[in-house]
């Protein structure tokens with residue numbers, strides 16, 4: 001079992017000035033709380049955190065990382081809490097340990113390979129500190145090294161598969177290729193034992209055969225380098241079993257067709273020497289030009305530098321040769337910046353490049369950080385700033401945009417789940433639907449049958465799908481409502497003109513009208529009446545053209561009087577949040593300045609102003625109502641209707657009219673009606689500036705002799 005002193009010595013070697021007190025204390029504490037626990041190997045449990053810490057020391061990590069490595073299993077496996085760790089070892093160590101603990105709590109599902117990419121991203125996204133990932137990788141590496149102690153082959157294969165799917169690619173992504181390769185090699189053995197054994201045997205056989213060949217290439221290279229006065233080291237090495245296997249699979253090759261199971265590496269002192277060496281090799285053996293890669297001139301984003309060339313070797317075989325300086329070799333071999341394998345086919349994206357640059361900085365400059373906050377600032381990572389990763393109750397991972405809510409999640413699962421969503425649980429707790437989800441959350445949605453989406457949801461949902469579906473639902477609802485409203489309007493108007501709406505539908509007349517207006521069905525036509533795009537009269541005049549002329553006359557008279565102000569957009573009305581919107585006054589309730597009013601948003605025809613107590617307003621959908629106010633400077637006149645009850649008296653009309661004109665109000669319409677009981681009824685529609693003016697007029701009319709009663713009425717017809 002490795003001892004803490006071995007680890008400390010390793011650290012002092014690369015960081016002689018470093019304060020290792022926190023490591024000592026972490027070691028003592030870890031030994032205490034893990035006391036009595038055993039590994040499957042029969043060793044004390046403590047051997048595991050020690051090995052993990054040792055791997056991190058090999059990667060030359062800082063003291064907090066090593067301390068966290070020693071403590072990485074204490075929250076999960078012992079009674080210790082995050083607070084305990086924080087009190088004893090500080091916030092940085094506690095943050096790393098709790099990060100590792102969170103990753104351990106991720107469910108591993110059977111469907112893991114299918115969503116491996118999501119899970120990898122999730123792990124990287126959850127570990128907001130790169131050191132969490134490094135400890136997790138070291139942890140997995142030691143567990144793989146000791147996988148043979150697991151009794152169940154099924155379990156071994158499961159863990160090995162997860163390693164291939166999740167951890168090896170993460171190691172590759174971070175540029176830690178020695179971990180990637182070791183993980184893959186062990187996992188290959190446990191997942192595909194037969195293939196592993198077959199390749200193992202073939203490599204061993206080839207080794208015997210190739211012994212001479214390797215010797216020959218080595219000697220010829222060395223001789224050439226000497227000729228050119230290039231001092232160098234030459235190494236020949238075998239490819240990994242797993243790499244050979246992958247190459248055979250991906251290119252359908254037989255083992256003996258994999259020409260490059262041996263690769264050569266030449267290490268020199270300077271960059272000019274590297275290029276000189278390349279020239280020398282190409283003069284010795286014919287290069288395959290498309291196989292030449294100059295990562296010295298164009299370093300990989302992870303700082304990897306080397307020249308790779310493939311040439312036709314002494315026996316007519318392809319030989320792959322890497323040429324680099326010892327510094328470059330150091331970067332690739334030691335510390336975190338281990339092997340960046342030339343055969344890694346995937347392109348490195350920008351964030352990995354940046355991350356890698358950061359890792360190097362961490363390794364090289366850790367002793368230069370005086371301020372712990374500054375250091376911490378530099379170990380924070382956010383590789384996927386726009387996405388979060390959450391779990392379904394079945395352990396499936398779903399990707400959502402940042403700031404997504406349970407409603408977004410519900411719509412992502414299924415439109416129906418979204419529509420019927422009435423509640424949500426995150427990590428087992430009920431939360432409001434507006435709650436912002438975080439990476440790693442386990443989300444479940446509570447649905448209620450027949451529940452409908454709420455337009456309010458549009459205020460907080462983030463995904464396009466949720467927005468579109470909610471809007472579609474609202475539109476469908478509006479159409480339905482518009483249809484019943486339109487139908488009601490048509491029936492009423494038609495009845496007044498002694499026409500039967502139903503009969504016109506039945507006779508097919510309405511279908512004809514629908515076609516005239518370009519609608520596919522009578523329902524569409526009616527809905528558009530409800531939307532306010534058509535009036536019932538327009539519909540009727542097409543259905544019964546003979547009624548039209550009569551109507552035209554009447555409408556033209558009215559529009560002569562009130563049409564002028566119809567065209568003006570802001571007739572003394574302020575519409576909340578909207579400038580310059582087309583405003584019309586409803587004819588049903590004739591609102592006046594001073595009345596409390598409400599706006600109704602019509603389709604394509606702006607806002608109609610109603611009195612708040614107008615009966616029609618009650619029938620209208622809430623969603624389309626909008627707050628409106630009278631502005632202070634209204635100069636317009638507005639129609640108002642009043643009903644005057646009198647004892648019938650000749651000449652009374654003239655008396656009332658003179659009162660009205662005294663207030664400089666015009667009479668638009670005047671009608672009289674005489675009841676048999678001797679009661680006379682006068683209906684006036686007059687133009688007034690405000691409710692104030694109307695009230696004064698009404699008060700004065702009441703003073704006219706024989707007038708019994710004056711009332712403002714909603715509608716004059």
Ligand code: MN
Nearest residue numbers: 048072073139
């Ligand atoms: Mn562990």
